[in-house]
Amino acid sequence: AQSVTQLDSQVPVFEEAPVELRCNYSSSVSVYLFWYVQYPNQGLQLLLKYLSGSTLVKGINGFEAEFNKSQTSFHLRKPSVHISDTAEYFCAVCRNSGNTPLVFGKGTRLSVIA
Amino acid sequence: DAGVIQSPRHEVTEMGQEVTLRCKPISGHNSLFWYRQTMMRGLELLIYFNNNVPIDDSGMPEDRFSAKMPNASFSTLKIQPSEPRDSAVYFCASSPNRGSGNTIYFGEGSWLTVV
Numbered sequence: 280a281q282s283v284t285q286l287d288s289q290v291p292v293f294e295e296a297p298v299e300l301r302c303n304y305s306s307s308v309s310v311y312l313f314w315y316v317q318y319p320n321q322g323l324q325l326l327l328k329y330l331s332g333s334t335l336v337k338g339i340n341g342f343e344a345e346f347n348k349s350q351t352s353f354h355l356r357k358p359s360v361h362i363s364d365t366a367e368y369f370c371a372v373c374r375n376s377g378n379t380p381l382v383f384g385k386g387t388r389l390s391v392i393a
Numbered sequence: 394d395a396g397v398i399q400s401p402r403h404e405v406t407e408m409g410q411e412v413t414l415r416c417k418p419i420s421g422h423n424s425l426f427w428y429r430q431t432m433m434r435g436l437e438l439l440i441y442f443n444n445n446v447p448i449d450d451s452g453m454p455e456d457r458f459s460a461k462m463p464n465a466s467f468s469t470l471k472i473q474p475s476e477p478r479d480s481a482v483y484f485c486a487s488s489p490n491r492g493s494g495n496t497i498y499f500g501e502g503s504w505l506t507v508v
Contacts, residue, residue, distance in 0.1 A: 311494045315499075320501075321501055321502075322397075322484055322486075322499035322500050322501045322502055323436075323484070323486075323499040324499070325496050325497075325498075328494075328496065330494050369436065373494075375494065380424075380426055380438055380441050380449075380497075381438075381497055382438070383428075383435060383436040384435070385435035385436075386435060386436075
């Protein structure tokens with residue numbers, strides 16, 4: 280089975296500062312990795328995903344993430360955050376075969392401070 | 394294109410009452426997922442369907458919960474009888490296939506409060 284650990288439950292950061300949200304996964308098989316964002320009172324929407332190829336993945340809203348197989352990590356980064364980035368961010372994993380559904384981490388609440 | 398549509402968006406009900414949550418997946422998607430979100434447990438997969446057939450319901454918390462997908466464009470999640478600990482946000486999601494590597498699209502959730 281796959282599992283995801285998001286190491287920080289809350290991350291406060293000042294506007295225009297860089298941010299990194301950490302995600303580690305556990306799996307005995309190869310995986311696909313995802314980051315989703317949830318704005319207040321809304322559903323989740325995809326930020327980016329890693330399936331194969333380049334380990335640096337670029338997503339929407341200026342976010343990017345790097346897949347590190349040796350460290351089993353998929354940390355999310357943005358060089359300069361905006362107030363509008365305030366949201367809950369979820370890392371998720373699934374096997375890369377066998378059509379299994381996503382397993383989500385518990386989320387990291389990013390609060391951008393003006 | 395319309396996204397995943399859930400109803401009701403908000404429901405407040407008394408303990409012991411039956412609750413039915415409804416979902417219309419994105420047209421053409423053949424996988425459908427029900428998730429529950431709480432502060433304590435985060436996002437939990439309750440059940441998922443592929444081509445209207447339940448594939449894995451091991452996440453359904455107990456017999457009070459049931460889910461159906463009578464056709465490709467409609468699914469229900471029913472709780473009978475409801476209890477205060479069922480209070481949560483219930484998300485329906487769909488994807489073009491069983492989800493491995495494919496983006497899962499979420500509805501805006503049904504916010505359930507059982508008093």
